[in-house]
Amino acid sequence: MPELPEVETVSRGIRPLLLKQKITQIIVRQPKLRWTIPRSLNNDLKQQTIQQVTRRGKYLLLATENGTIIIHLGMSGVLLVQPQQHTWAKHEHVNIILANGYALCFIDPRRFGTILWTTQDPQQHRLLKHLGPEPLTRDFNARYLINAARRHKCTIKQFIMNNHIVVGVGNIYATEALFLAKIHPTTPANQVSAAHLTKLVTTIKQVLKLAIKNSGTTIRDYATSDGKPGNFQHRLYVYGRQNQPCKKCKTILQAIRLGQRNTVFCPSCQK
């Protein structure tokens, strides 16, 4: 589910509720997520205070005195802050109980998400170390993308969804950004013109920013930290709209498969 705008929305939602809060207990009901939650997590975190809530790509980082909790929402993960005395939802795998009577609750039907703990610099963690630049910073610019594209002959869509190239761009926003940049998704990355790559940098930033403003895109599971859906699904030009008319030129949108992912585009607007 969650791509950068959704994770950013969750981060902003939980941050004011978690900062300076002390962790009293971790309850793990289902440890088998993408990676098994270490048994030591409760001891590692007990009496720790959350000092920072940040995001790196699609990872959420909760920093405490002694280390960092690394959370990934996978495809179907939801994080809620609610009173400790709540009824557990189906697929609610972990509760991080706070001293103020609230709990950070991790719900994830497909269990592609993860909760890890590291005492090293989280940016040096094996999962974060090789990530590409943040798309909403100046490190992600035309010069960078043009240079990176020269080494890749995979399709431009798979290229921008590769988190070693740039983080946070998943199936929804890759599809949308390519439409806005008028680039056909199957074009080999090393054959996209410099002008189009320059435009693509702009449209990726544009679509991610607008999606954040709209609290992300809810297709099915995704919810903000107060349990509400996002709003960006109403503003999608192409994702999920195969066989419907293009919002710009009325041509019927086509769908193909790239790397096992559904890929919608306008055969008229995107060459």
Next chain:
DNA sequence: CAGAATACCTGCGGGC
């Protein structure tokens, strides 16, 4: 090193 295939998991909608 780049790229393709594989694996992890549940729920849902469509076809029969």
Next chain:
DNA sequence: TGCCCGCAGGTATTCT
């Protein structure tokens, strides 16, 4: 109504 199939906001790992 029920069963089977394919598909869904991800991505590390393994193999070529």
